[in-house]
Amino acid sequence: LGYANEVGESFRYQYPRFVVPSYVIAFGYCCCDAASSGYREFNNSNVEKDINSIMINDSKKEAAIAAVDTLLWQSLASVAIPGGTINVIVRATRFVASKSIPSIAKNSPTVAGLISIPIIIHPIDQFTDYLMDNTIRQYYGRR
Numbered sequence: 001l002g003y004a005n006e007v008g009e010s011f012r013y014q015y016p017r018f019v020v021p022s023y024v025i026a027f028g029y030c031c032c033d034a035a036s037s038g039y040r041e042f043n044n045s046n047v048e049k050d051i052n053s054i055m056i057n058d059s060k061k062e063a064a065i066a067a068v069d070t071l072l073w074q075s076l077a078s079v080a081i082p083g084g085t086i087n088v089i090v091r092a093t094r095f096v097a098s099k100s101i102p103s104i105a106k107n108s109p110t111v112a113g114l115i116s117i118p119i120i121i122h123p124i125d126q127f128t129d130y131l132m133d134n135t136i137r138q139y140y141g142r143r
Contacts (some may be wrong), residue, residue: 001029002078003117009086013094014106023079030074038067065140072136077128085120086113088117 008022042063093112097105 002026002033002074003082003121004029005079005083006086007114008115009090010077010110010117012087012090012113023083026083027075027077030071030078033074034067034071037070038063041066058110069132069137069140072127073132076131077125080126081124082120085124086116089113089116091140 003026004022005019005026008019012019042059090109090113094105094109097108099105100108
């Protein structure tokens with residue numbers, strides 16, 4: 001579900017009305033993953049079941065940090081950066097193919113977008129890790 005927007009971007013010129021819903025699906029996935037990470041962190045922090053208010057406050061803080069970190073990472077690595085990358089690939093392919101046979105001009109941007117999805121995923125994930133490790137994660141101590 002996190003890659004729904006990449007598929008939507010790939011089909012942008014054939015089915016333009018599906019682009020926005022594809023982003024809604026992808027961002028919905030990001031929100032669910034963030035909530036899941038926060039919930040999991042909160043439950044892992046409360047394993048000792050200590051009634052001490054300091055521990056409960058710490059577990060809430062850790063859960064909030066986990067949720068925000070996951071939401072930010074997923075928003076960048078699954079939605080914003082890949083969506084923009086696929087958009088540029090599809091647009092460039094459309095421009096280049098526009099001077100060819102009509103069936104090639106119509107289908108090649110979509111094919112180029114779909115083929116590029118598995119190629120761009122890992123570099124974008126690594127870049128997002130690097131970016132967050134060297135910026136926001138330094139403020140809340142996660143690496």
